[in-house]
Amino acid sequence: MxxxxxxxxxxxxxxxxxxxxxxxxxxxxxxxxxxxxxxxxxxxxxxxxxxxxxxxxxxxxxxxxxxxxxxxxxxxxxxCSLQGEKGHHVMLSCQDCGTVAECIDKDFCKHEDRIAKSAGFSPKAHLSELIGICSSCS
Amino acid sequence: MxxxxxxxxxxxxxxxxxxxxxxxxxxxxxxxxxxxxxxxxxxxxxxxxxxxxxxxxxxxxxxxxxxxxxxxxxxxxxxCSLQGEKGHHVMLSCQDCGTVAECIDKDFCKHEDRIAKSAGFSPKAHLSELIGICSSCS
DNA sequence: AATTTAAATGCAAAATATTTGCATTTAGAA
DNA sequence: TTCTAAATGCAAATATTTTGCATTTAAATT
CATH class of the missing domain: 1.10.10.10 (Winged helix-like DNA-binding domain superfamily/Winged helix DNA-binding domain)
Structure with missing residues (x-):
């Protein structure tokens, strides 16, 4: 093992x-x-x-x-490649090689929250995925 | 019909x-x-x-x-409640009543793109959902 | 308005995917 | 080492999704 x-x-x-x-x-x-x-x-x-x-x-x-x-x-x-790390995990999916990485951005939630608030919505959790081309493939 | x-x-x-x-x-x-x-x-x-x-x-x-x-x-x-509208559709899911609305924010993609770029990633499409409490429930 | 034709539908069955009950095995505590 | 609850495997039950094919239907054409 x-x-x-x-x-x-x-x-x-x-x-x-x-x-x-x-x-x-x-x-x-x-x-x-x-x-x-x-x-x-x-x-x-x-x-x-x-x-x-x-x-x-x-x-x-x-x-x-x-x-x-x-x-x-x-x-x-x-x-999950970011075990235990707090914050909003964003998935980055490469259309070319199929790899999925996860990243965290401190400011991201702030922006999401602002958008949500303008719709009268109070966010507690988030899901996001970006689909595109990763660094090794580009 | x-x-x-x-x-x-x-x-x-x-x-x-x-x-x-x-x-x-x-x-x-x-x-x-x-x-x-x-x-x-x-x-x-x-x-x-x-x-x-x-x-x-x-x-x-x-x-x-x-x-x-x-x-x-x-x-x-x-x-989809925003048929035909261009831009990144964000889903807003209410944990209370179960409603899912969609909204669009012009700046959202910019932030996502910035985050992606800092990881060397070139995004083409996006998926996002915020989970929380909607305006009628709060 | 009748005719025609490709697209849409329904049915039955096949193929897949997921869950469950129960007997057995096993990790880890005593 | 012994003990016990948790984890596993197997077989079968359910549930979900897809497929082949005959029939029906929307809508274009005459």
Missing amino acids: KQATRTLLRQYNLRITQSRSLVLQAMLSTKTPLTHKEIHRKILKTDGSISLVTVYRILEAYENIGLVHRHLSTGSFIL | KQATRTLLRQYNLRITQSRSLVLQAMLSTKTPLTHKEIHRKILKTDGSISLVTVYRILEAYENIGLVHRHLSTGSFIL
Whole structure:
């Protein structure tokens, strides 16, 4: 079992199991969003053993605690690259290589809030994704 | 068949059919996101007749032309309230009443672009949703 | 107004995706 | 080492989405 995955699991107060480690490994080894089935297949290919049902259950847990996020445009999963960092996470999806990165901007919420206020809306949470071309592809 | 729906369909150069009108009526009569099945049930309840398969096909078409949008946090459908208006549509989802409105802000893209640029990213399209309390609920 | 034709629809069935119940295994505390 | 709640796997149940094909229909044409 990879050490990096144990560390992550411990950080999030999750029981350290083979299956959970395998799911993390599968997601750490790519920057593109993955479906349940893709993660399952990836694990089997690398000689791991896991049931698809377990992948469902693990991803649900990871999503609830914010360890993974759903990619807005596809609904697939990405490992959040900014664990624990406060602030509004913005996804940057590259149309060319498929990579999804996340970034945080301090001022962003302020602008969102201003826009919201002008519509009489009080925002508590935010979802955003920018779709375009990443630095390595341009 | 309601006149408002005929007008919308004509605007979008879609054949004017009973089914398409019924889907629009179902969506016009609520401000909360609806699933395929919810739209189907709603139509049957109001004495309309349509098959669930047709609801799938119509929503796919409506989504492709931007007449409806997918609500980011749930994946359900909302009728875009800003048809044809250019610019970045931001969804405002009320946690209290469930209403989803859309608004446009001219400056928003500029801020997003600035944030993106600082990460070396060139944005082409945007998705955003603010989750909070709407004006009528607060 | 009748004719024609491509597009739209419905139905049944297939294919996929997701959830559930229950027996077994396992991580980690005692 | 022992114990227990949590995690897992399997099989089956549900739910969702797609597909093939026959029929119907909107609307263009005559």
